[in-house]
Amino acid sequence: MPKIESRSLAKNFTTEEGSFEAIRNLSFHVDAGEVISVVGKTGCGKSTTLNILLGLERPTEGSLTIDGKEPYADFDYFRGKLCAVFQTDRLLPWRKVLDNAAYGLEILRIPAKERYNRARHWLERVGLEQFENAYPHQLSGGMRQRVGIARAFCVDPDVILCDEAFGHLDEVTAIKLRTDFLNLIRETHKTSVFITHDIDEAMELGGRVLVLGQPAHLLLDVEISRETNGDPSKRRELKERILKAIEDNHPC
Ligand SMILES: Nc1ncnc2c1ncn2[C@@H]1O[C@H](COP(=O)(O)OP(=O)(O)O)[C@@H](O)[C@H]1O
Ligand SMILES: [Mg+2]
Structure with missing residues (x-):
């Protein structure tokens, strides 16, 4: 069974102007331990x-399952199994770095000693061991994202989801953070889904890249190493193919 499976997924939002189609007939799957990225235009x-996937919205039609279960319907099953890192850090500003990193464990009612041990371990892994007593406003944007990453790994989830987590950062900081994040994911063998609108970033992060049209449906599903074999010119060609697939898809 795939770890994540989307079958003919559709999502419509009801707005004042009527029904709005955000996802149409989206099917894909992700195996356990796979690292994929999902790329598409803003708004797709x-x-x-x-x-x-996080169980915050419910499909209109079709299904999206993790371990064969629907996150929306099985919220309790997924406690501690799914973690996400978002574009904005979503830290609690009144809490010190250590307490932010330990937050997910607090929700899971892990005793304080273990909670702080694990939080300190992951703060060290993301290079923030000197900052456990700092408050989020004392950190740079990249460091705040690192706290969010430590908070996610602390919980030891099965699946890590990442929504444009590097989008607010300057390029140098983003590259360093992406590399470090990816190394931790590879080391821990987490199933991971990286969402981005940046094709280069998608190709760098994912072993596989899913390219979405608008409303969200699958345009391409490409395995980077198989397609490019590490050859820079094949990589450029693949990027062009992805770009063209997105450009040629006219939203309807
Ligand atoms: N709760 C909502 N109600 C109405 N429309 C929504 C809602 N959430 C998202 N949308 C619309 O659905 C489309 C897809 O949004 P989103 O999934 O955020 O796109 P992306 O992340 O690819 O930029 C957008 O046009 C957005 O305005
Ligand atoms: Mg988005």
Whole structure:
């Protein structure tokens, strides 16, 4: 059974202007331990897909399951199994870095000693061991994202979801953070889904890249190493193919 499976997924929002189609007939699957990225234009339904994965939204039609279960319907099963890192850090400003990193464990009612041990371990892994007593406003944007990453790993989830987590950062900081994040994911063998509107970033992050049209549906599903074999010119060609697939898809 795939770890994540989307079958003919559709999501419509009811707005004042009527019904709005955010996802139409989206099917894909992700195996356990796979690292994939999902790329598509802004507004094509990427975050909506992620919100369904997180159990925050319910599909209109079709299904999106993790371990064969629907996150919306089985919220309790997924406690501690899914973690997300978002574009904005979503830290609690009144809490110190250590307490922010330990937050997910607090929700899971892990005793304080273990909670702080684990939080300190992951703060060290993301290079913030000197900052456990700082408050979020004392940190740079990249450091705040690192706290969010530590908070996610602390919980030891099965699946890590990432929605444009590097989008607010300057390029140098983003590259360093992406590399470090990816290394931790590879080391821990987490199933991961990275959502981005940046094709280069998608190709760098994912072993596989899913390219979405609008409303969200699958345009391409490409395995980077198989397609490019590490050859820079094949990589450029693949990027062109992805770009063209997105450009040629006219929203309807
Ligand atoms: N709760 C909502 N109600 C109405 N429309 C929504 C809602 N959430 C998202 N949308 C619309 O659905 C479309 C897809 O949004 P989103 O999934 O955030 O796109 P992306 O993350 O790819 O930029 C957008 O046009 C957005 O305005
Ligand atoms: Mg989005």
